[in-house]
Amino acid sequence: GQNIDQPTEMTATEGAIVQINCTYQTSGFNGLFWYQQHAGEAPTFLSYNVLDGLEEKGRFSSFLSRSKGYSYLLLKELQMKDSASYLCAVREVPVTYNTDKLIFGTGTRLQVFP
């Protein structure tokens, strides 16, 4: 079966660092994605990992350990606008299957306080 787990809610202070964890158990694995979703809006792509290790993109970094079925999203220098839900998603099959279908976790709602 498919299972992607994330904490439901997190809070942090402006300027701080926060780490959002994601564990997954899926029938296949061909990449892990992080999306940001502000309330009532469309999810927007943040990062992609397919090999073990850390990918850094500005204030955001994402880490993957395939052997542990684990990923985290690290947000640095938090800003008020970072208050949003962060969705972890797994692509189970290779792109040669003609699908980029993603299986999503329920998301982590992050609140940033001044």
Add this chain to the structure above:
Amino acid sequence: DSGVTQTPKHLITATGQRVTLRCSPRSGDLSVYWYQQSLDQGLQFLIQYYNGEERAKGNILERFSAQQFPDLHSELNLSSLELGDSALYFCASSVLGKEAGELFFGEGSRLTVL
């Protein structure tokens, strides 16, 4: 702006009715995905079309159906509506064959069933 267009943005209807949601993918994207997001739930994959053909199917109810037309726009038909069908319905598109094949989401159609 992701380039994916969804209409209508909001829809209010009664139980037992039927509605059609429409999606136009990004220019050049052949693949369209439909997701349902209920309150406090993650994005649930419904169905994917690729160049007019059904490619992947998720937890889509029999009361729901979809199709993709020759101009690549897609429609999701929801019939015999129930209160529990109230949700945000997102359409996404992707460029297949790209390693980090992220999905680009439209703004969603918010369906309220009364």
